[in-house]
Amino acid sequence: MKGLVINNFYSMQDNIKLSAGIALAVVIIPLLATDPKILSMIIAVQTFVFASNIGTSLQMDETSKWNKWELTLPVTRTAIINAKYLSFILLIVMGLASSLVTLLLHGSLGRLDAAALVHGYLFGLQLAITTVAIVYPLILKLGAEKSDVLLLTGAGLSIGIKMAIWYLLYLFNDAISFNSVTVGIVSTLVAVLMFAVSYGVSARIQRNKEF
Amino acid sequence: MTYSLEIKNLTKSYPHSGFRLDNVSFAIPRGTIIGFVGENGAGKTTTMNAILNTVKKDSGSVTFFGREMKDQDTDLREQLGVVFDAVNFSGVLTPAKLSKVIAGVYRQWDQEIYLNTVARFNIPLNTKIKQLSRGMTMKLALAVALSHQPKLLILDEATAGLDPIVRDEILDVFLEFVEDESRSILMSSHITSDLEKIADYITFIHQGKVILTEKKDHLIYEYGIARCKSEQFQQMDPADRLAYRRRDYQIDVLVNDRRAFERKYRDVIVDRGTIDEIMLLLIKGEQ
Numbered sequence: 001m002k003g004l005v006i007n008n009f010y011s012m013q014d015n016i017k018l019s020a021g022i023a024l025a026v027v028i029i030p031l032l033a034t035d036p037k038i039l040s041m042i043i044a045v046q047t048f049v050f051a052s053n054i055g056t057s058l059q060m061d062e063t064s065k066w067n068k069w070e071l072t073l074p075v076t077r078t079a080i081i082n083a084k085y086l087s088f089i090l091l092i093v094m095g096l097a098s099s100l101v102t103l104l105l106h107g108s109l110g111r112l113d114a115a116a117l118v119h120g121y122l123f124g125l126q127l128a129i130t131t132v133a134i135v136y137p138l139i140l141k142l143g144a145e146k147s148d149v150l151l152l153t154g155a156g157l158s159i160g161i162k163m164a165i166w167y168l169l170y171l172f173n174d175a176i177s178f179n180s181v182t183v184g185i186v187s188t189l190v191a192v193l194m195f196a197v198s199y200g201v202s203a204r205i206q207r208n209k210e211f
Numbered sequence: 212m213t214y215s216l217e218i219k220n221l222t223k224s225y226p227h228s229g230f231r232l233d234n235v236s237f238a239i240p241r242g243t244i245i246g247f248v249g250e251n252g253a254g255k256t257t258t259m260n261a262i263l264n265t266v267k268k269d270s271g272s273v274t275f276f277g278r279e280m281k282d283q284d285t286d287l288r289e290q291l292g293v294v295f296d297a298v299n300f301s302g303v304l305t306p307a308k309l310s311k312v313i314a315g316v317y318r319q320w321d322q323e324i325y326l327n328t329v330a331r332f333n334i335p336l337n338t339k340i341k342q343l344s345r346g347m348t349m350k351l352a353l354a355v356a357l358s359h360q361p362k363l364l365i366l367d368e369a370t371a372g373l374d375p376i377v378r379d380e381i382l383d384v385f386l387e388f389v390e391d392e393s394r395s396i397l398m399s400s401h402i403t404s405d406l407e408k409i410a411d412y413i414t415f416i417h418q419g420k421v422i423l424t425e426k427k428d429h430l431i432y433e434y435g436i437a438r439c440k441s442e443q444f445q446q447m448d449p450a451d452r453l454a455y456r457r458r459d460y461q462i463d464v465l466v467n468d469r470r471a472f473e474r475k476y477r478d479v480i481v482d483r484g485t486i487d488e489i490m491l492l493l494i495k496g497e498q
Contacts, residue, residue: 003315010308011301060301069299071265072365073316074285207282210266 001075004083005090011060015053016094022049023098027105036116039106040179043117046099047124050091051132052155055139055147057087062144068211081203085195088132095128096121115181122184123162129191130158133198140205162187214238214277215363215395216262221271223261232257233419234271239363239412242392244385246406246427247399248490249416255399256296258416259367262397263293275363289319292356296368298348302341306334306351310358317359325358332380346377353381357388364388366398370405378402382409403486407431413486417494430489435469435481438462443479451475454496465492 023046030039061067106112135154166183169176217238224231232254239245260266262273280287314320332350370378414424444462455464466472469481
């Protein structure tokens with residue numbers, strides 16, 4: 001499986017470099033703004049930006065027909081899906097790691113807002129995990145040529161899911177706001193659950209897929 | 212005789228297509244090269260795909276070294292080297308990076324064999340695959356397929372689109388591969404001259420059915436093509452011919468024992484046929 005994960009990252013290396021550039025470039029934006037929401041948004045963007053490369057590796061797999069050839073390797077179909085989901089987790093971890101630069105810079109300047117940070121991380125994680133969870137099984141089923149549209153749809157749906165969660169919580173507590181920590185935590189937990197379900201669905205699709 | 216691969220009554224159909232693999236059966240004895248030939252759409256790639264489980268067969272059995280290969284049988288796939296007709300690696304990889312990927316998959320990966328093969332083929336190690344020529348990329352695919360020391364190579368149109376010099380280089384590698392008589396090759400190709408050079412057996416497939424499997428030397432030295440006039444053809448016993456094809460001034464008749472036929476029909480000229488000619492008669496001829 002190690003080789004499959006390495007292959008995923010080699011396939012995405014140019015886009016990962018671009019994502020790292022974006023993640024570092026946006027670090028300075030909160031310095032120019034006074035609203036802590038901006039810091040929140042930047043943390044969320046940094047957490048999400050690496051995971052948005054999910055389509056690149058899949059497009060390369062499909063273009064080169066690697067996804068057919070890898071079935072002839074001494075790995076199971078489940079191991080192929082395991083490698084993909086491990087790669088997605090590593091992408092999200094890379095996003096989190098890149099946000100540490102923002103944390104260090106703003107911390108050294110004494111401009112850290114704890115609430116904004118928590119909101120940023122929860123929103124970024126929810127966005128990244130839900131998008132991956134929605135998009136990957138769809139790409140596997142429908143083909144990687146639609147990956148850009150699916151990525152946008154997935155990101156849109158993940159925001160929609162967060163709004164739906166906020167609305168449901170609001171029915172029980174009308175003091176709760178969209179940006180509250182409770183909405184963030186519940187949305188992130190739902191995202192993790194969706195990720196687990198997505199893994200199961202993808203493994204099932206892969207087991208029955210013909211190439 | 213022990214077999215590296217045995218295929219028995221393999222069938223596969225697709226829901227929205229009239230095409231069907233129809234009880235395909237053939238086997239690869241250890242230490243031999245089998246050429247798998249047929250026209251476009253005959254079912255070569257579908258057979259390869261069904262053998263390798265990239266598509267699910269409807270029925271029949273495929274056994275590698277006496278065992279049916281399931282998804283979890285990774286130890287069996289450790290014994291296979293596969294090259295399809297396209298380069299199946301990401302274009303942004305270099306041959307050096309590719310070896311790190313593949314080394315992380317095969318337990319038996321031998322980096323020294325890989326580096327020697329890459330050097331033998333003059334493949335630059337640090338050039339991106341997308342910048343390599345088709346010949347280079349196919350040679351790279353072959354280097355990958357050989358470097359975990361497989362017992363069976365499965366090659367689907369692996370020499371298609373390559374110039375004669377590169378093909379010759381690759382064919383030499385195939386011959387070296389089977390020198391150790393425990394190794395075998397299944398090779399589908401349109402280029403029958405390649406198979407004439409290296410194959411021990413030829414299997415012909417047409418419209419999803421295997422129509423003949425025969426030793427190559429038998430096809431070339433025992434089979435023959437009788438060039439008959441119309442009246443000679445009329446007098447011929449139908450049991451003596453495998454297939455025939457009407458030409459402008461003669462009828463070509465495929466026979467499976469050239470010498471016996473010549474003895475029986477002394478006034479008919481019988482030539483040796485090439486694999487191409489035999490395939491044309493089998494596929495386009497009447498019976």
